[in-house]
Amino acid sequence: MDKLIIKVADDYTTIPGVREEIEGDFPGEEFLEKILLPKFRQALAESKKLLIDLDGTAGYATSFLEAAFGGLTREYNDPKIVLNTLEFKSDDDPFLEDDIVEYIKEANDK
């Protein structure tokens, strides 16, 4: 099955910010709105997986990840859709995928 790919370092920034624009540049909410959500919709429409390549950046703040992936889950109100569609690549930080999955599962607890 073909995959759509988002490489954060190339498609967005190498220095991701935090949650909201008011807190600083390259926030998670902006990433969700401009990059993640359109690709996710496309992946769902084309029944494809969406691979998120997290490598190559300086790192990720928790609030960036929560705003982006938790926000995506809240958009669809169902963690399963998100988890079934997304795949992750994170060689730089081996703990990142588990963290994101946790944020997706807990997204609707907020």
Added chain:
Amino acid sequence: MKKLYSTREFKARNAKRAKDRLKRQLLSKEKAKAKRRALNGVPVTERRERRLINQYESLRAPSNFSFVENTVSVLSYLEDIQMCINRRKPVLINLKEITNLTNDAIVLLLAFLKNPMITKGVPIKGNYPRDNELRKIFQESGVFGTNGIDNEPKNYILTRRNKKAEGGIANEMIKRATKIIFGQEARCPGVYRALMESMANTCYHAKPQQIGHETWWLTVYHDKAANKVSFAFIDLGVGIFKSSKMSGFREKLTSFFGITDNRDVLKEIISGRKMSSTQIPYRGKGLPNIYKGLERNYYSNLKIISNDVKADLSADKYEKLSKEFRGTFLYWELNNTNRWTS
């Protein structure tokens, strides 16, 4: 009248008065001579400086000038400075006799002295430590006058400040630190995360209802002898336990578990145990994740000081402070055993 001046009593009184006056004159002449001798060979500029300094209240800093190691004494010292400021008395920060200095105390002093709301326009001066090594660190920090916020490479210490979460600053500090520790510019995702979370916490929670009003300060210091780089982050906001995200959480902790001590509150925040089991609405993931960075070996020796709590998370030690610190302070170290990526 003439008759009065020529009386014996008048003559005696007048003679005594003249004798006393001569004595005083000679004494002050001696004093002036001694003063001149002391200043002999001292350049005019230094003489002016000395005269100026005499108008200041000299406050001697604790000899162990380390916020991490000697927290209460350093807080007391800041309190003394604040009292002078409140009396509108110019302050001389006297560091001559300090024997130990860590970057955490420097960043605290920076945050304190560069905040016009705290200094209230009262003149503040300082002198440098007698010890050469400590003197260099202080000079590079830019606490007194010279600007420490520039792009010049420094041997000891780098300082940055901002009000927002700046990925560029975090990345730059990490690159410089890793070049020292690992011999090449590298990435440390855990350190980046901790820095960004700390900055975001300041931006959002340091001043309730005022996003992005509080300034954070960060210093990165290279301890050559121990081959480690320490990160000290500080804001002088309201502190963790009085921040807006604590509202509701504290009340629930008290009503569910009877927890009132801030040491226990902090333990619960970083462990996340009771929060997940009871759905207590504590929304901040920042501190638990900063703690995870320690568990994942992204950095070592993590310490937090806020309000009345000092926590050494590496040693699982939580101390109640007798003096309150109004703000949030985070400290950790990077050494060559920590995780990094090229």
